Amino acid sequence: MYDVSGKVALVTGGASGIGAETARLLAAKGAAVAIADINAEAGAANAKDINAAGGEAVYLPLDVSSESAWEATMAAVLEKFGGLHILVNGAGIELVRKIADTSLADFQKVMAVNLDGVFLGIKYAMTAMRDTKQGPGGGSIINISSVAGIQGHMRQIAYAGSKGGVRLMTKAAAAEAAQYGYDVRVNSVHPGTIETPMVQGMIAHRDEAGQKAAIEKIRQMHPIGRLGQPIDIANAILFLASDASGFMTGSEVVVDGGMTATG
Numbered sequence: 001m002y003d004v005s006g007k008v009a010l011v012t013g014g015a016s017g018i019g020a021e022t023a024r025l026l027a028a029k030g031a032a033v034a035i036a037d038i039n040a041e042a043g044a045a046n047a048k049d050i051n052a053a054g055g056e057a058v059y060l061p062l063d064v065s066s067e068s069a070w071e072a073t074m075a076a077v078l079e080k081f082g083g084l085h086i087l088v089n090g091a092g093i094e095l096v097r098k099i100a101d102t103s104l105a106d107f108q109k110v111m112a113v114n115l116d117g118v119f120l121g122i123k124y125a126m127t128a129m130r131d132t133k134q135g136p137g138g139g140s141i142i143n144i145s146s147v148a149g150i151q152g153h154m155r156q157i158a159y160a161g162s163k164g165g166v167r168l169m170t171k172a173a174a175a176e177a178a179q180y181g182y183d184v185r186v187n188s189v190h191p192g193t194i195e196t197p198m199v200q201g202m203i204a205h206r207d208e209a210g211q212k213a214a215i216e217k218i219r220q221m222h223p224i225g226r227l228g229q230p231i232d233i234a235n236a237i238l239f240l241a242s243d244a245s246g247f248m249t250g251s252e253v254v255v256d257g258g259m260t261a262t263g
């Protein structure tokens with residue numbers, strides 16, 4: 001559908017779920033892809049599969065919450081590919097816990113990955129993109145927020161707080177980049193429930209019948225009648241990464257099967 005040939009993309013969280021599918025799709029549509037993740041085994045395996053399928057990908061180790069790790073990863077991307085056009089801030093962690101049971105350490109861990117990680121990604125990518133010759137659509141930073149960044153979700157004080165922060169950091173970064181003429185667009189994507197290891201992990205403590213019941217309950221929250229698949233989100237990210245979305249910045253793209261449409 002959309003073309004990203006000749007572009008260089010960095011995908012955090014590219015070892016699993018939405019990030020892994022996004023790395024595969026961007027590579028299939030012509031981008032050279034750096035997969036950055038703490039999961040070395042799965043990240044390297046995804047890069048290997050992409051290369052075997054005729055694409056171009058490399059795995060780079062990255063803990064998104066570490067500034068020194070970001071410096072090293074960005075330097076490696078620039079050395080290997082000579083520039084950066086697309087950043088997908090996909091790495092994230094979930095925490096489902098009542099407020100009274102959430103320790104400050106729990107809260108800060110979620111913030112470190114979901115909020116610090118996205119801030120550092122924006123910071124380092126924006127500079128790299130300004131130094132890279134961009135196409136007509138400009139550089140593109142895509143931050144994966146959530147429906148939990150738009151509406152309240154029970155037992156998710158840290159996760160929802162972090163994802164709401166991602167939503168507004170996106171708009172602040174988009175406005176600043178445009179104001180200073182950086183030729184970089186910044187948008188957020190807000191998935192509903194997507195069938196990935198993250199969601200599987202949230203229900204893994206239940207027995208088989210309990211897991212089935214939980215999935216059915218989640219399904220009913222999506223008016224379109226199914227949970228999302230990683231490709232549903234990757235397709236939206238591909239559009240935002242491509243020059244076809246060149247007039248979009250500061251936007252929030254909701255991909256949730258109608259979940260937020262019904263309140």
Ligand code: NAP
Nearest residue numbers: 013016017018038039063064091092146191193194196198
């Ligand atoms: P996932 O399958 O768990 O993949 C997330 C990846 O990020 C994993 O490879 C994980 O490694 C990695 N990661 C975790 N902490 C990291 C860190 N500090 N530095 C670098 N990488 C790290 O999750 P997903 O469902 O695809 O979610 C991707 C994004 O979409 C997240 O930001 C999530 O919040 C968001 N989202 C997901 C859903 C959903 O329903 N799935 C809905 C809305 C939003 P490990 O596996 O080793 O932890």
